[in-house]
Amino acid sequence: MTGFYAALARAEDVVARACLVGCATLVFVAAVSRAMGAPVLWAIDIAMLLFIWCAFLGADAALRARQHIIIDIIVRLFPQRVQRALLITHWSVMVLFLLTLVGLGIQLTMLNVQRPMGDTEISYAYVTAAVPFGALLMAITAARQLAAFWRDPKLHFGSGGESPL
Numbered sequence: 001m002t003g004f005y006a007a008l009a010r011a012e013d014v015v016a017r018a019c020l021v022g023c024a025t026l027v028f029v030a031a032v033s034r035a036m037g038a039p040v041l042w043a044i045d046i047a048m049l050l051f052i053w054c055a056f057l058g059a060d061a062a063l064r065a066r067q068h069i070i071i072d073i074i075v076r077l078f079p080q081r082v083q084r085a086l087l088i089t090h091w092s093v094m095v096l097f098l099l100t101l102v103g104l105g106i107q108l109t110m111l112n113v114q115r116p117m118g119d120t121e122i123s124y125a126y127v128t129a130a131v132p133f134g135a136l137l138m139a140i141t142a143a144r145q146l147a148a149f150w151r152d153p154k155l156h157f158g159s160g161g162e163s164p165l
Contacts, residue, residue, distance in 0.1 A: 012060060
C-alpha cells in the first residue's frame with residue numbers, strides 16, 4: 001500500500017471502531033435511561049447515524065482485507081484463463097456499480113439536507129452521506145485490487161493472500 005492509502009486505511013479503521021463503540025455506548029445509555037424513567041430521546045438517532053457509518057467503513061475494510069464472502073463452486077470448474085476473465089469482469093462491474101452508487105448517493109444526500117433526523121435538529125443528510133462516501137472508498141479499493149490483478153498474470157482465482165479476492 002502506498003503511504004497515503006495506508007494512512008487512509010488506518011484512519012478509516014479508527015473511525016469505524018469509534019463509530020461502533022459510540023453506537024454501543026449510546027444504545028446502552030438509552031436503555032438504562034429509559035429503564036430509569038428518563039429516556040434520552042436523541043441517543044438512538046445518533047446511534048443509527050454511527051451504525052450506518054460503521055457499516056460502510058467496515059465494508060471497505062473487509063473488501064480491503066479480502067474478507068467478503070464469495071461463492072466459487074462454479075467458477076472453480078473453469079480453466080484458469082476463463083476464471084481470470086470472469087474475475088476481471090467481476091471487479092470491473094463492481095467498480096462501475098460502486099461509482100453509480102456514489103452518484104446516486106450524492107443525490108440522496110442532497111434530497112435529505114432539510115430533513116431532520118428523528119428527535120434531533122441534525123440533518124438526515126449526515127446519515128445518507130455514508131452511502132456515497134463508503135461507496136467511493138470501496139470503489140477505490142476495488143479498483144486497486146483490479147489493477148493489481150490485471151498487472152500480475154500469475155494471480156488467479158483462489159491464489160491465496162496475494163489474490164485480489
